[in-house]
Amino acid sequence: MSRERAINLLLAGLLLSVPLAALALGELFYITLATRMAILALAAVGLNFALGLGGLVSFGHAAFFGIGGYVAGIFSSHAFNQTPLFSWPFEFFGSDQMPAIWLAAMLISALIALPIGAISLRTAGVYFIMITLAFAQMIYYFAISWPAYGGEDGLSIVVRNGFPGVNTAVPLIFFLVCYVLLLAALALFALVRDSRFGAALQAGRQNETRLAAVGIAPFRIRLAAFTISAAITGLAGALLADLNRFVSPSMLSWQMSGELIVLIILGGTGRLFGPVAGAMLFVLFEFVLGGLTERWQFFLGLILLGVVLFARGGLIGVLAGKARHG
Amino acid sequence: MAEPVLSIRDLRKSFGALKATDGVSLDLRPGEIHALIGPNGAGKTTLIHQIAGGITPDSGEVVFLGEDIGALGVAARARRGLGRSFQISSLAPEFSALRNVMLAVQSRQGSSFRFFRPVMKDRSLTEPAMAMLERTGLAARANVPAAELSHGERRQLEIAIALALGPRAFLLDEPMAGMGPEGSRALTAFLDGLRHEAPILLVEHDMDAVFALADRISVLVYGRVIATGTVDEVRGDAEVRRAYLGERP
Incomplete structure (x- = not known):
């Protein structure tokens, strides 16, 4: 077993053990903390497709995170109030079932990512960063000015949405739902990374000219990666809304986009478990430093500075060494 | 004579006042190595870029296997069978x-x-x-x-x-660049055999390699082809000697 694989297993085990230990100690709050780690990790796994594999620094992934959140909020509010979400071509009353919400969150995120990507990917570098940011801000202000779903105040989910056969109101069960989805997304990431598509995507990050010269147009590959990336981040958004039983425009804010990038850099860009390591660290810092001082983000900034200056590969890079490509 | 594999017709490209490609026409025939030589700044790499699709010419045609590929991007041209190597190695x-x-x-x-x-x-x-x-x-x-x-x-x-x-044709932009004499000799022998797989448009500064390999040579100076012919024809061409080989008449 390679060193990286051992570290990955350790991280997966650690994340799973937090809520179990919390349950044993009767400290239910820590289950919420671990759930938050898993959800942020999932969102960052999504971003890692675009940023880690494709080198596409999207500064607008909060858009998809928030869209996923709003899908959960809007679906459940219509299901709760029994008001139709739309009545043509058929009457649709939303849903309070997670599988339906997840599917919708992923589909809608992907559908919105498609035109955003198609336009943004005409540019590169700083322009790409700025255009993705601009799109996300448009959606942010749209949410703020849309009173039907709470506008600036956000939208509450009265009862956490359900999953067939289990009681999602139990914190540990909801954690396990999120955890399993995270593992599934990681498995997908590993498959895609090692596939033909992943080879083309990573080659495009390393050298776009080379990719085109062998006859593979970078644009379509990147657009597909951006869309997959958005769908997974959207799924994570739906879960976060269910965790907090609340969704607000802050999920769509540029700070959120920045946090997702920070998570990946902390953990290790392009590494399978980079987002997991990053999310665990981030939530831990938020909790520990946040308990010590209101200005915990100042110290997070210092840590990030350290990582960027001295440990480019993030936590996984420090522990497992440089990435190897076959 | 067999149909040329690659045929460039009256290609023109200017960057501001600089005419990098000034009405270039040339053919690449089956089984040949066609060398493109010329002093630095003659527009050789710019020409290769226009054939490969990285630079769009202002006017003129690039016909490959009987098809005008002028509107295609780099990747599409590569898929049609243009295999290229770069002047400066470009790898993942x-x-x-x-x-x-x-x-x-x-x-x-x-x-x-x-x-x-x-x-x-x-x-x-x-x-x-x-x-x-x-x-x-x-x-x-x-x-x-x-x-x-x-x-x-x-x-x-x-x-x-x-x-x-x-590929159906190779575009090799200075494959010998920076190689030692031994490497150059080995690569020369290798390319010699390669022409039977697909014809080669070869940009090269190493004149030993060019004279050893080329079936035909085109000489590019200030974006214009001033001579095209066999090795001997080009060697004997007065204008080429003056403009490129540096001899005084």
Whole structure:
């Protein structure tokens, strides 16, 4: 077993053990903390497709995170109030079932990512960063000015949405739902990374000219990666809304986009478990430093500075060494 | 005479006041090595870029295998069968030599929209790629990241990638650049055999290689072709001597 694989297993085990230990100690709050780690990790796994594999620094992934959140909020509010979400071509009353919400969150995120990507990917570098940011801000202000779903105040989910056969109101069960989805997304990431598509995507990050010269147009590959990336981040958004039983425009804010990038850099860009390591660290810092001082983000900034200056590969890079490509 | 594989008609490209390509026409015929020589700044690389699709000409045609490919992008032209190597090695630096070649094999096989099967376990990718590395003498370095290869090895890898595309024509932009005399000789012998697989448009400064390899030579000066002909014809051309070989009349 390679060193990286051992570290990955350790991280997966650690994340799973937090809520179990919390349950044993009767400290239910820590289950919420671990759930938050898993959800942020999932969102960052999504971003890692675009940023880690494709080198596409999207500064607008909060858009998809928030869209996923709003899908959960809007679906459940219509299901709760029994008001139709739309009545043509058929009457649709939303849903309070997670599988339906997840599917919708992923589909809608992907559908919105498609035109955003198609336009943004005409540019590169700083322009790409700025255009993705601009799109996300448009959606942010749209949410703020849309009173039907709470506008600036956000939208509450009265009862956490359900999953067939289990009681999602139990914190540990909801954690396990999120955890399993995270593992599934990681498995997908590993498959895609090692596939033909992943080879083309990573080659495009390393050298776009080379990719085109062998006859593979970078644009379509990147657009597909951006869309997959958005769908997974959207799924994570739906879960976060269910965790907090609340969704607000802050999920769509540029700070959120920045946090997702920070998570990946902390953990290790392009590494399978980079987002997991990053999310665990981030939530831990938020909790520990946040308990010590209101200005915990100042110290997070210092840590990030350290990582960027001295440990480019993030936590996984420090522990497992440089990435190897076959 | 056989139809030319690649045919450039009256190509023009200006950058501001600079006429980088000024009405260039030339043919690449089956089985030949057509060398393109000229002093620095003559517009050789700009011309190659216009053929490969990286630069759009202001006017003129690029006809490849009977089709006007002027509207196609770089990737589409490569898929049609234009195999190219770069003046300055352009590789995926983190990927091993093998994976660099596999990328070309993958492209040749068709779709890159396959998401699940691991490439390293796909023998339809690894075996042809390995064969190309063996042909170019890089087999022993297959698993070394491109960034860690020597300069000469990177030049060889460029050729291996171009070969793996199974191209109908090669565009080789100074393949000998920066290689030692021994490397140049080995590559000259290699290219000599390659012309029977697909004709080569060869930009090269190494005159020994050019005179040894070329069936025909075109001389490019200030964006214009001032002479095209066999080695002897070009060597004997008064204008070429004056403009390029540096001899006084």
